[in-house]
Amino acid sequence: MAALSFRLETTDPHSAARAGTITTDHGVIQTPIFMPVGTVGSVKAVTQQQLKHEVQAQIILGNTYHLYLRPGTEVLEAAGGLHRFNGWDRPILTDSGGYQVFSLAEKRKLTEEGALFQSHIDGSRHMFTPENVMDIQRSIGADIIMAFDECPPYPSEYAYARKSMELTHRWLDRCIKRLSETPDKYGYTQNLFPIVQGSTYKDLRKASSEYIASRNAAGNAIGGLSVGEPEEMMYEFTALCCENLPADKPRYLMGVGTPWNILEGIALGVDMFDCVMPTRNGRNGMLFTTQGVINIRNKKWASDFSAIDEGLSNETSRFYTKAYLRHLFVANEILALQIASMHNLNFYLWLVTEARKHIMAGDFNSWKNEMVPHLKQRL
Structure with missing residues (x-):
């Protein structure tokens, strides 16, 4: 099967907005696109049939942290991967679980090796490393898999943000190495997206964008935004990252956001978005x-x-x-x-x-x- 490809179709003459097509082994995604969040393999309160036929979702998300804890990789592998387990036959993207692990600030310990954390379900202890996070995502079987990164809080001191960014880059190299050593499990291609970090420091964001671009991945993600910073700051750093990420690869702004955030993000050159807001706010x-x-x-x-x-x-x-x-x-x-x-x-x-x-x-x-x-x- 073929690796993910991206074709840029046109760019708006008065902004950086662009329309393109992403092709995966499970189908085509027309960008810009919003991806409903199906954390545990389910978009809350919505069936797969509704997502496909009425919402016309082209791609959904799953989360490595949650799917690892339950149902677990043994069940997912026995089913033949998440596509077969939940019946969704279009593309799937999995977050690495890094954001969930690091949100457990009082229940995790961060080292060069990875992150030791306690399950929010039963308090059991687990270790995530770049290597086993790649293995877990292999078992889940998503078309697009995310690198394991550290998402620093807002605000962060410069020294911490730099140290965190450098750790994210070292972890990325380990993710790439691990994927090169392991085959796809289910007969279709899985594609890695690295994640730009650097908090709200221009030099760090530029350096991270350039490092991520140098890895020549199938696509690239912008992380560590929409974590409490003002909207205008989010737009400023989104623009900076887009300017330093390759134009011939899809750009994914993680965890964003409101409808107006999405339109402003599109204007800055972002192609892919996800957020729990439509379902979470809807339920409220x-x-x-x-x-x-x-x-x-x-x-x-x-x-x-x-x-x-x-x-x-x-x-x-x-x-x-x-x-x-x-x-x-x-x-x-x-x-x-x-x-x-x-x-x-x-x-x-x-x-x-x-x-x-x-x-x-x-x-x-x-x-x-x-x-x-x-x-x-x-x-």
Whole structure:
């Protein structure tokens, strides 16, 4: 089978926004793209059939840390990999689990070898190294696998950020070496994406971007942003990284974010995004719509019998009314979580599809500038 390839189709004349096509052994991904997060092999409250046929997701995520803890690599290997285990026959990307491990600040110990941590499930102790994280991701069988990195907190002192970045680079070299020594498990190609770090220091971000670019991977990721820094700072460092990452490889901004974050990221040259926000916020009653942001629990929607979002064409957003969805939330019905999650995912995929259309038409930047304040409105 063939390694991942990326074809750049066009660039917006008034920004760095670009439209392209990623080809993997499990299918084609048209960029820019949003990737729903399926942490444990499941996008919360949404079935694979719904993701495929209504949301029209082109790629989903799984998480190495969570899948390693349960169901475990033995089960995944016996199933033939995550694609067969969960029935998703399109591309999958797995995060290395680094962010989850390092978020367990009081339950882990970091060394040159790797990270010793305690499970959030039962307190058992485990060790993640660049080598075994590659082995675990081999067993999961994702099309795109992430290098094991350290994600420093915001804010970080310069000395710590530099030390962390250098460790991430050394770990990357070990990841590359391990992959070169081990075969793909399931008859299709797995492709490594390194991760740029460097906190909020320009010289470190530039150095990390250049180091990652020198490794000539199938694609490249920008990590360590959207961790508490101001939005404008996130955009500044995203732009810096994009300027120093190769144009002929896909760029992935990890863990971002709101609809307006995504549009601004696209304008800076990012191709791939993921975030738990559409499903997590949906389960808490926050809806992202073509008209702005709705808290569906508010009493003002109790007698609003209009569709959730008449600006979208998918069945969920047009079939159910705001009043009915509010009623389900007030009544603590599980269906409320499903409808809200489905709507938000439909909206996010609609947004990146529209962005692609406007990039292809050459008017993305003006469309984006009109959309961003519109999407931020609180209704």
